[in-house]
Amino acid sequence: MKVQLLPSTFDGQGHATLEQRLTCYLIDDCVAIDAGSLAIALTAEQRGAVRDIIVTHPHMDHIASLPIFIDDLYSTLEEPVRVHATAEVIALLERDVFNWNVYPRFSELKNEFGPVMKYVPIPEGKEFKLAHLTVIALPVNHIVPTVGLIISDGKSTVAFSSDTAETEEFWEAVNRTPRIDALLIEASFPNSMTELAEVSRHFTPASLGQELKKLDHNGMDILAVHLKPAYRDLIIEQLDALNLPNLNVMEPGRTYSW
Numbered sequence: 001m002k003v004q005l006l007p008s009t010f011d012g013q014g015h016a017t018l019e020q021r022l023t024c025y026l027i028d029d030c031v032a033i034d035a036g037s038l039a040i041a042l043t044a045e046q047r048g049a050v051r052d053i054i055v056t057h058p059h060m061d062h063i064a065s066l067p068i069f070i071d072d073l074y075s076t077l078e079e080p081v082r083v084h085a086t087a088e089v090i091a092l093l094e095r096d097v098f099n100w101n102v103y104p105r106f107s108e109l110k111n112e113f114g115p116v117m118k119y120v121p122i123p124e125g126k127e128f129k130l131a132h133l134t135v136i137a138l139p140v141n142h143i144v145p146t147v148g149l150i151i152s153d154g155k156s157t158v159a160f161s162s163d164t165a166e167t168e169e170f171w172e173a174v175n176r177t178p179r180i181d182a183l184l185i186e187a188s189f190p191n192s193m194t195e196l197a198e199v200s201r202h203f204t205p206a207s208l209g210q211e212l213k214k215l216d217h218n219g220m221d222i223l224a225v226h227l228k229p230a231y232r233d234l235i236i237e238q239l240d241a242l243n244l245p246n247l248n249v250m251e252p253g254r255t256y257s258w
């Protein structure tokens with residue numbers, strides 16, 4: 001499985017910068033997880049291949065460019081962009097984003113080929129198929145309804161925590177999975193900001209270190225994501241101090257294969 005954390009920002013030469021402001025992963029060039037930077041980080045050709053987007057939760061850094069992505073493609077879509085999310089998240093997207101105030105209600109609009117956007121409700125805790133992938137969505141502990149994901153292409157399996165603090169069901173499902181090749185997990189704030197991390201339900205390196213003790217598997221790649229750009233260097237220092245040989249920080253723009 002190929003997984004790319006799409007860049008949020010670019011330097012003057014058009015190269016991806018390391019700061020991650022927005023969240024969007026591209027899997028095997030065709031399925032997106034979240035859509036923070038989806039409309040700004042893909043070439044026109046790449047955009048043409050993405051019609052399935054899983055939205056883990058409706059926070060701005062995860063959906064910022066979802067309306068723009070559909071808008072850009074509006075007249076050319078020969079099939080709708082499918083937004084896969086739990087019923088709760090779909091209701092929040094309809095109420096707070098695609099509400100004719102923040103942006104048009106694309107789920108009611110058609111171009112000459114048909115509907116431009118379609119919601120696909122996903123179950124929690126139960127496997128489902130999406131394109132060539134098998135997916136399980138598990139509730140995690142964030143300030144809005146949010147799911148973590150375990151995704152397999154039949155050869156390799158990758159777990160995505162999304163945004164979360166201490167959680168249980170996600171780890172139980174991860175530990176039940178016979179083999180996990182990689183875990184992409186958030187580490188938002190430095191240890192000095194524990195209080196803010198707790199109220200906004202995110203990890204610090206210290207709480208992440210504790211949380212990883214719930215993991216039964218050994219040897220998988222663990223990639224930290226969602227580091228707040230203002231504290232990136234400090235968070236990396238504190239992650240290094242955990243002394244976990246498999247733990248690294250995921251690089252935006254780089255394609256990882258498992």
Ligand SMILES: [Zn+2]
Binds near residue numbers: 057059142163
């Ligand atoms: Zn969030």
Ligand SMILES: [Zn+2]
Binds near residue numbers: 062163
């Ligand atoms: Zn976030």
